[in-house]
Amino acid sequence: MQPLGEVNVAMFHSGWGDGFYASYFGYDADGNVAALVTDFATIDWATAKW
Secondary structure (H helix, E strand, C coil), X not given: CCCECCECCCCXXXXXXXXXXXXXXXXXXXXXXXXXXXXXXXXCCCCCCC
């Protein structure tokens, strides 16, 4: 990781080529962003067996 001053950036290759992926932000009790989850559409949720 390269230091970029007061911020951090994580970048990586998705492995599935260019595209758009749904991302969801989670917030803490104070309203600050605490999590970022990206769905890379690798699981077919309609047919997944648990």
